[in-house]
Amino acid sequence: MRENGSDRRAKPGKKWRRARKEALFGFLFASPVILGYLIFVFGPLAFSLGISFTDYNILSKMSFVGLANYRSLFDGTNPFFYKSLLVTSYYVVLSVPLQVVFAFAVALLLNRSIRGKAVFRTIFFLPTMVPVVASSVIWLWLFNPDLGLLNQVLKFLHLPQSQWIFSERMAVPSLVLMSLWTVGGTMVIFLAGLQGIPKHLYEAVDVDGGTARHKLFRITVPMMTPTLFFNTVMGFIGSFQVFGQAYIMTGGGPNNATLFYSFFTYREAFESMRMGSASAISWILFVIILLLTLLIFKSSSLWVYYESEGKA
Amino acid sequence: MTGSKRAVNIVLYVVLIGGSCICLFPFFWLIRSSFMELTxxxxxxxxxxxxxxKWSNYSDALTALPFGRYFWNTLKIVVLEVSGTVLTSSLCAYAFARLNWPGRNIIFMVILSSMMMPGAVTLIPQFIGWKELGATNSIIPLTVPAWFGGGAFNVFLMRQFYGTIPKELDEAAFVDGAGYFTIYSRLMLPLTVPPLIAVGLFAFLNGWNDFMGPLIYLNDDHKFTLALGLQLFKGTYNAQWNLMMAATTVVILPAIAVFFLGQKYFVEGIVMSGLKG
Structure with missing residues (x-):
């Protein structure tokens, strides 16, 4: 479209009028999502940065308080800030690698020529369809210390039982365990990636007399790094925002052991009605996720292989 | 050689079947408990x-709270969300994929990058905005955003699909005197039914499974969705696990049914999004 620029000016006529009409309709048809971005993403983002410097609480008039909201978070006046950061980081560090490795392993198994592949895929994907309230109720039941299935199995095996989400030490690991149940969404993305690897690469390994291990580490893993990258980034963003489980199952407890960052934000905004402070809290999360994503992006040149750049 | 291959296969099936059992077990336990006496x-x-x-668990659970009303409330929200998403995401994707206009690619990249943004950041200002407009405690905040492109992911997915349709098709229609909207509605829409179904299914599940949105925006019991209703039920009947399991089963069932109906499109939709970095 750029090259047409010169001759567009040379003979203004049908072609030029058509280009102008096309541009007009293009912009018109794209306008819902452009407006949506401005109204529901960019506008709110700017607005929330603005009110993070105020004491806005919906009910009374707001006044400018400078950095006070941020200060009271960082200097520990609000005791929950560091706690929730710690708890969330623990959850993220534990759950993201486990989810990615688990999903990748299952996808590798399902990518082989096996009977009933579609059935297995469906079964592994099924738990991701369950609404978070419902899965929380189910797992609350499984985790029940007195009557729940998990403790009964442990008892049957003569292993020590656990208080699961009702113990301060086990609460986060329990929720990570629960998150592994819904790893099917990530797995399907891996499967899609695996199906995109050209067969001739594997045939080349066969010709050279390579083993299955060669195929996995020299071909599959390198070719899958873009997908691994995508799933890691999305896993990070998702895990940092975990909310429903804490709200429904633990209420942030016991003793704030599951006071996840989103839950902390929610309490500050919708229970304490401190919108200014809550906006500051959510902006800090935004910056954290932005920095982490940038870090992963920066590091990606070291470990992500893109076909278009490769020499093969 | 063949012996070890068979051994590998046996291990493979054992692992897969074991994993499947773990995946399915919570469902089994849910349904088992939902039909039992409490004792x-x-x-x-x-x-x-x-x-x-004990089938009466279901009737007891469903009449303990007005689940019929919750179902209807949820359905209203979901239908509005799905229709908005399907219509606007495809129109926008058509503009991004097949029409030339200045700034097209850069605008697309900016919008796509919003996929990476944590929703928690925009939640509070959006709430304040709807509050100022007097639209909280209604389905407006839950449904109107879907009519603005239905989210970056869906536009992206549709755009990927549009890329696979030969450009000559639009050209021929244009020569025949068709306008851009006619090309979109008469030519493109029928050709993009499979990804539209995928987008619709994603939108359905998003709406059906949403918890935080209704939690924040809906205050009156009689406006609650099924997800909120179940949460309320859990608070009220928290010792009656059998009734709770029955109610949970009812909330899950539609999502599972929709998944089975549209399974093929789901997987295609995810494959379609390509994810090539």
Whole structure:
């Protein structure tokens, strides 16, 4: 479209009028999502940065308080800030690698020529369809210390039982365990990636007399790094925002052991009605996720292989 | 050689079947418990199959709270969300994929990058905005955003699909005198039915499974969605695990049914999004 620029000016006529009409309709048809971005993403983002410097609480008039909201978070006046950061980081560090490795392993198994592949895929994907309230109720039941299935199995095996989400030490690991149940969404993305690897690469390994291990580490893993990258980034963003489980199952407890960052934000905004402070809290999360994503992006040149750049 | 291959295969199936059992077990336990007497649930060692099947758990659970109303409320929201997403995401994707206009690619990249943004950041200002407009405690905040492109992911998915349709098609229609909207509605829409179904299914599940949105925006009991209703039920009948399991089963069922109906499109939709970095 750029090259047409010169001759567009040379003979203004049908072609030029058509280009102008096309541009007009293009912009018109794209306008819902452009407006949506401005109204529901960019506008709110700017607005929330603005009110993070105020004491806005919906009910009374707001006044400018400078950095006070941020200060009271960082200097520990609000005791929950560091706690929730710690708890969330623990959850993220534990759950993201486990989810990615688990999903990748299952996808590798399902990518082989096996009977009933579609059935297995469906079964592994099924738990991701369950609404978070419902899965929380189910797992609350499984985790029940007195009557729940998990403790009964442990008892049957003569292993020590656990208080699961009702113990301060086990609460986060329990929720990570629960998150592994819904790893099917990530797995399907891996499967899609695996199906995109050209067969001739594997045939080349066969010709050279390579083993299955060669195929996995020299071909599959390198070719899958873009997908691994995508799933890691999305896993990070998702895990940092975990909310429903804490709200429904633990209420942030016991003793704030599951006071996840989103839950902390929610309490500050919708229970304490401190919108200014809550906006500051959510902006800090935004910056954290932005920095982490940038870090992963920066590091990606070291470990992500893109076909278009490769020499093969 | 063949012997070890068979051994590998056996291990493979054992692992897959074991994994499937772990995936399915919570469902089995849910349904088992939903048909039991309360006393039977608590029996040790656990009983696997309810005897007798207590169907009345379902009627008891569903009449304890107005689940019919919650179902209707949820359905209204979901239908509006799905229709908005399907219509606007495809129109926008058509503009991004097949029409030339200045700034097209850069605008697309900016919008796509919003996929990476944590929703928590925009939640509070959006809430304040709707509050100022007097639209909280209604389905407006839950449904109107879907009519603005239905989210970056869906536009992206549709755009990927549009890329696979030959450009000559639009050209021929244009020569025949068709306008851009006609090309979109008469030519493109029928050709993009599979990804539209995928987008619709994603939108359905998003709406059906949403918890935080209704939690924040809906205050009156009689406006609650199924997800909120179940949460309320859990608070009120928290010792009656059998009724709770029955209510949970009812909330899950539509999502599972929709998944089975549209399974093929789901997987295609995810494959379609390509994810090539």
């Amino acid at each position: 039977q649930i608590f029996e040790m060692p656990p009983i696997w199959v309810p005897r007798p099947f």
